[in-house]
Amino acid sequence: MGAWFDESRLDDPEVLATWDAVLRPLAESGARVRREMAGAAEVLPAAVAAALVGSRPRAVVAAGPDSRLLRAVLEPWCPVPFVAWPGAGLPGWVGSLDLVVVLAPEGSDHGSASAVSEAVRRGAQAVVACPPRSLVAEHAAGRWTTLFPMATGDQLASAVVMLEYLDQVQLGPRTDAEEVAGALDAVATSCSPHRDLAVNDAKMLAIALADTMPVVWGGSVLAARAARRVAESLRRATGTSAIAGVAENLLPVLEATRPRDVFDDPFADEGGERRPLLLVLDDGTEQELARAERDQLLQAASLRGIRTETVRCRDGLATEVARYASLVLHGRYAAAYLQCGLVQD
Structure with missing residues (x-):
C-alpha cells in the first residue's frame, strides 16, 4: 500500500x-512556556538569591536525557566548566562544590532520577525542573535541592525555566522567557x-x-x-x-x-x-x-x-x-x- x-x-x-489533536499542541507552545514560568515564579527569586549569596560553583553538570539542549546553549558561554551527562548517574568527580541541573518535564525518567539521587547523596547543589509529584521529585528531596514545579511535560518550556535561572545567577546567556513565548506565538499565528x-x-x-x-x-x-x-x-x-x-x-x-x-x-x-x-x-x-x-x-x-x-x-x-x-x-x-x-x- x-x-x-x-x-x-x-x-x-x-x-x-x-x-486538531496534532495542531493544537503546536499552537499552545507559547502558552506552555508562560505557564511553566508562572509556576516557577514563587521559587525562582529565592533560588536566585541563595545562589548569589554563595560562591560560584566549581562546575555545572546538566544531567539526564534532556541535557543536550542545555549543552547547546551553555557550552559556548558558561563561565565555569560545563558537562552534559545524558546517561544515568553522575560523573565520579561531582561533589559538594558543583551544581547539578536536571530537566525532567515528565518526571518519570529513571536516568534523571538516578542523577538527582546521586547529587543529593554527594551533597551537590541540585536544581531540578520536574512535576512535584513524580519519580524524579521523590529522589530530589534534599537540603541543597531547588525544585521548579513543571505541569505541562514540555521539554522546551522546562528548559526555558532552567535557562532563566542560570541567566539570573550569571551562569548562562541572557534568556528572555517572554520573548521565547512571543516567538512561538508568532510562528503559531503565521502557520495557523x-x-x-x-x-x-x-x-x-x-x-x-x-x-x-x-x-x-x-x-x-x-x-x-x-x-x-x-x-x-x-x-x-x-x-x-x-x-x-x-x-x-x-x-x-x-x-x-x-x-x-x-x-x-x-x-x-x-x-x-x-x-x-x-x-x-x-x-x-x-x-x-x-x-x-x-x-x-x-x-x-x-x-x-x-x-x-x-x-x-x-x-x-x-x-x-x-x-x-x-x-x-x-x-x-x-x-x-x-x-x-x-x-x-
Missing part, C-alpha cells in the same frame, strides 16, 4: 479539524491552519517536502540542534528518511545525487526514488564558518538540480533560545501538514 500527497487537504476545514496556502509558509514547506528526502542543516550550534529536531519530526510524520548533520556529512549525500536532466519527465516516479531537498535553518548567525558551509551546500545542490528551501527566524529576536524555538516550531508545523496531506492508497 502506497501513499501520495494531496495538497488540497491542507486547506480543507473538515480534514484540518480531524488533525486557518491561513491558506498562499500566506502560510509551513503549508508551502510541507508541499515542497512531499516526495523528497529532506536534508536539514543549521549553521550555529543551536540551529544545528534545531535541524536534528526538525528531521526527527519529519521522520515521524512520514515514516521515511530525513537527515540532519554538519556540512561535511551532508555533502556526500548531495554530491551522490544524480543531476537533474531538463528533459526528464516531471511526472515519472523515477522508480520510487526520492530526491534530496536541502532545508536550511537560518537563525541569523553570520559566523564566517557557517556562511562558508552554507555556500558549499547550496553550490552542491545547485549543480545537481536539488531544490533548496530556507526557514528564517522572525526579525528582531534578541536571544538564541527564542530563535531556536522559532525554527523548531516552524519545522514541526511543516511536518504536521506533511502528515496531514498524505493519503494512503
Whole structure:
C-alpha cells in the first residue's frame, strides 16, 4: 500500500479539524512556556538569591536525557566548566562544590532520577525542573535541592525555566522567557491552519517536502540542534528518511545525487526514488564558518538540480533560545501538514 500527497487537504476545514489533536499542541507552545514560568515564579527569586549569596560553583553538570539542549546553549558561554551527562548517574568527580541541573518535564525518567539521587547523596547543589509529584521529585528531596514545579511535560518550556535561572545567577546567556513565548506565538499565528496556502509558509514547506528526502542543516550550534529536531519530526510524520548533520556529512549525500536532466519527465516516479531537498535553518548567525558551509551546500545542490528551501527566524529576536524555538516550531508545523496531506492508497 502506497501513499501520495494531496495538497488540497491542507486547506480543507473538515480534514484540518480531524488533525486538531496534532495542531493544537503546536499552537499552545507559547502558552506552555508562560505557564511553566508562572509556576516557577514563587521559587525562582529565592533560588536566585541563595545562589548569589554563595560562591560560584566549581562546575555545572546538566544531567539526564534532556541535557543536550542545555549543552547547546551553555557550552559556548558558561563561565565555569560545563558537562552534559545524558546517561544515568553522575560523573565520579561531582561533589559538594558543583551544581547539578536536571530537566525532567515528565518526571518519570529513571536516568534523571538516578542523577538527582546521586547529587543529593554527594551533597551537590541540585536544581531540578520536574512535576512535584513524580519519580524524579521523590529522589530530589534534599537540603541543597531547588525544585521548579513543571505541569505541562514540555521539554522546551522546562528548559526555558532552567535557562532563566542560570541567566539570573550569571551562569548562562541572557534568556528572555517572554520573548521565547512571543516567538512561538508568532510562528503559531503565521502557520495557523486557518491561513491558506498562499500566506502560510509551513503549508508551502510541507508541499515542497512531499516526495523528497529532506536534508536539514543549521549553521550555529543551536540551529544545528534545531535541524536534528526538525528531521526527527519529519521522520515521524512520514515514516521515511530525513537527515540532519554538519556540512561535511551532508555533502556526500548531495554530491551522490544524480543531476537533474531538463528533459526528464516531471511526472515519472523515477522508480520510487526520492530526491534530496536541502532545508536550511537560518537563525541569523553570520559566523564566517557557517556562511562558508552554507555556500558549499547550496553550490552542491545547485549543480545537481536539488531544490533548496530556507526557514528564517522572525526579525528582531534578541536571544538564541527564542530563535531556536522559532525554527523548531516552524519545522514541526511543516511536518504536521506533511502528515496531514498524505493519503494512503
